[in-house]
Amino acid sequence: MGADQPETVAAIVAAHRAGKITPAETIARTYRRIRDHNDPAMFISLREEKDAIAEAEKLAAQQDAAALPLYGVPVAVKDNIDALGFPTTAACPAFSYTPTHDSTAVARLRAAGAIIIGKTNLDQFATGLVGVRSPYGIPRNAIREDLIPGGSSSGSATAVAAGLVPLSLGTDTAGSGRVPAMLNNIVGLKPSLGMISTAGLVPACRTLDCISVFALTVDDAALALSVMAGPDQADPFSRDRPLQPITPFPANIRLGVPRNGQLIFFGDKKAEAAYGEALKRWTSLGAQLVEFDLEPFYETARLLYEGPWVAERYLVIRNLLASAPDSIHAVTREITAAGARLTAAETFSALYRLQGLRKIAERTFANIDALVLPTAPTVYTTAQVLANPIELNSRLGTYTNFVNLLDLCGLAVPAAMRSDGIPFGITLLAPAGRDAMLASIGRAFHADTKLTLGAKGIAQPPLASLPPNSADEIPIAVVGAHLSGMVLNHELKTLNARLVEATKTAADYKLYALQTTPPKPGLLRVAAGQGAAIELEIWSLSASAFGKFVNAIPPPMAIGTIRLADGRGVKGFLVEPEALGGARDITAYGGWRKYMAGG
Template sequence: MGAEQPETIAAIVAAHRAGTLTPAQTLARSYQRIRDHNDPAVFISLRDEKDAIAEAEKLAARADAASLPLYGVPVAVKDNIDALGFPTTAACPAFSYTPTHDSTAVERLRAAGAIIIGKTNLDQFATGLVGVRSPYGIPKNSIREDLIPGGSSSGSATAVGAGLVPLTLGTDTAGSGRVPAMLNNIVGLKPSLGMISTAGLVPACRTLDCISVFALTVDDAALALSVMAGPDQADPFSRDRPLGAITPFPATLRLGVPRNGQLIFFGDRKAEAAYGEALKRWTALGATLVEFDLEPFYETARLLYEGPWVAERYLVIKNLLASAPDSIHPVTREITAAGARLTAADTFSALYRLQGLRKIAERTFANIDALVLPTAPTAYTTAQVLANPIELNSRLGTYTNFVNLLDLCGLAVPASMRADGIPFGITLLAPAGRDALLASIGRVFHADTKLTVGAKGVAQPALTPPATGGIDEIPIAVVGAHLSGMALNGELKALNGKLIEATRTAADYKLYSLPTTPPKPGMLRVEAGKGSAIELEIWSLSSSAFGKFVNAIPAPMAIGTIRLADGRSVKGFLVEPAVLGEARDITAYGGWRKYMAEAATA
């Protein structure tokens, strides 16, 4: 990934709208990265590149293309979710079928301008948190190749971590949208049950399943959720749950942390220390930490695989178990077959206990906004998991298995990179319907870590204040007449632009006064160490306003990616170098405002 290339959904869509990158170029880049990454275990099926690029070109020709929230974004889909044009395998060739239409989630992504390029690998029938239970191979962890990729959404998480695509769909019944997010240093969003339709999803546990989102940033994940969320008559488990808006970080935030001695790390002292550091970060951000009793949540987690919900997994593949048991992965077969032995009495007994545990959870959240827990207690290598497949898989679900049973929403966010090169992450959990709250606080925490995103060292983009309008806001850097109080600033205000911050570029730019009437500045990126830091302002515009703004920019100005002094990247004004022959180099002034002030007194 190049520093100048847009990597996040927001940056890619902004580049498409500005015309600095076409959807066809973005698609071609994804396919080249897939070839360079050279891991045949990531995708179970991959669309023909020419076909995908043809769709991108057709999309770009649409009059409304720039208004689409996912305009030209390449997306991959976990292969237990139907997407027209691809077989659905659930990582079991004997189960494979060809869907006649998209799942509701994929249909909504396409309507928002996304382009589906492939189906990703998974733990067979979405049974597992490890990513090693597939006849299609084991995807390489994008951070450290000896580690498991995490499951069951292994291919989806590694595809985002490796920078192959900026958005993928996973599923999450017991942690499959969260554990692989941690292991690949990306964001995993597990929405409230029923918020995204599961019509067109091969079920694992139909009463607990949800489609999840993998992305590089919380804002990207929240944008994708906003596109897919909403009731669906085709899904009897769908619920009409308003998503809500991203809000500023709450002045009084109460986060639940387990009582002393209740956390389990299976001897991983580095993970334990990383969690402690994450809690210190939350405190520094202004959160109040409140102890709660984690034991009822552990008890709930045990119900998932020790209780009757295994019978739901059995229902999905019972015919295949009877007709072709050898076509099922041995570990998956062992786990699932146990579901046939459960009785109706077992089911009701567990339901009664679960209802009691739900009431305890309700009381827990009475004075807590959200829980903050490790996403997983530790990390394992592929060799370790293959040697001890069931026990180690179970350990990874320590903080995830209870979530859907208790009807909670979750957001897995990177927290740190350990000294041994293993990523550590935390998960925020709250009662159903608080998805926007989790995004509102999770985005601030992630930005505060200053971690790069994914596996390729890409800096996080500037964090846009949510008060400017929510998740579909785009930051833009201005260096000249659009600065506060200057001649063209009114253009930004007329588009309801909001000032985010005044800052400086990295020391890699030169500033010129162009021979125009009135004079305009032109900023050019130069070789590292050959330029200076230039003063600028970052403003925020809605996606539609951003499109109007950049479309009105006259040559030789253009919108490109600007590196800031703190390592972030943001879209902003640059100049075409061909016009600088008669321009005056004013880099020494450090900014347009100071240059104009001195020019006025000259």
């Protein structure tokens, strides 16, 4: 790969639009690289080169094709996702079928200008985090050949890391879109559940499955997500969750890190040290690190394979288990067969406990924007995993298994290349709907590492510039319960609001403690010089979210224009004067946060 050749999605699309290279030439280059790489275990089925080139030529001849966001980009698809023209095997020949149409995700990629070139290998039925449970062989780890490739999306991750395609689809039920990303030094994006339709996906756990994205950069992954996101009547689990705009690194971002002694690395000191260095990098970028209790998340993770969700895996292959059990990989068969023995009572018991754990997670995120965790605690060689397949696989899911059970979104980003040549990565996690926020901070972190992309030593391109604020966004000033870390801040975060700055009002305001539940202050404009400067935060919302937020504000609060210390005017919370009877004047504290701390 020459340094002048476009490698990322953004660079390839730009080169196509500029006429520096044609989509057909890019597709031909992909096939040359596949031949040169020579890994027969990476693809389960590969499209005929001449057919893919013909499609690229046809695309280029279409009027306005150059405006498509993925114009001429070659894409690989995990072989448990339907793509017209390819069999779907889920890495089990006895299960194979020929779909009559694309999955919704693939259809949206094609509509955006992508060209599907093949179906990639996986841990059979997407059961595994190791990438060694397939009758089609074990794809080579792109970084170090003795290491496992990671699963279940092994072929998709290695295809991107090896530079064969700049974009691929995986799936992620328990970490399959994140663990292989770390092991191959690439980005793995696990979107919020329901954001990408799963119509046309062979289920693993239908209530938890999501289609994931592998790319060389966060921006490329986010672009693919934006193309595929959207509701789909064909998927009853689909949700209307469009990707919000990517923003510059937000001010005062608060990242959760586990309490001292809670992290597990299984004796891997190099991984532990790499995580420590990653936290230092976050601090240098301006993030505030906040400790949280990881134990409830560990408990949630144990529910995934020790609880009733394994029955969902059993439902997918129960007929095959009954008719041709030997056609199923021995380890997959052992794990899945346990699902037949679970009772309805056990299922409801686990659901009740999960609901309690979800409430604990909600409280955790009330004071934290995102968690930053190791993507996996350690790595293993193929020989080690083949000798101890279930235990070592389980270890790799230490920081991934709980994510979909708690309805979180995730972004796995490369963090370091260890001295032993093994990649280390971190994963950002946040409540559903905050995918754009994770991308906004993850792209800055990845760029700051200055790591090369994938396995080929390609330098990262400069980060694309972003507008300081979207034209569709409206700022709002908050002075009390909606401040970051306060009891109602989650209402802003649910609407994908982002913190812009912390500042003060002009010295023309008084602050009162209202008699409300939960406790709130009231900000009142008074005559010039008769009040004080009150601390506040400015958050930014999309126009539609601003409308929803304002519409939900209960009396005696109102929205008016607040004058800031620097003379600017911004919409924000004010109180109706009639509501101040009996309210305590707390102006002297200078702000709600100081009053709550000492009032």
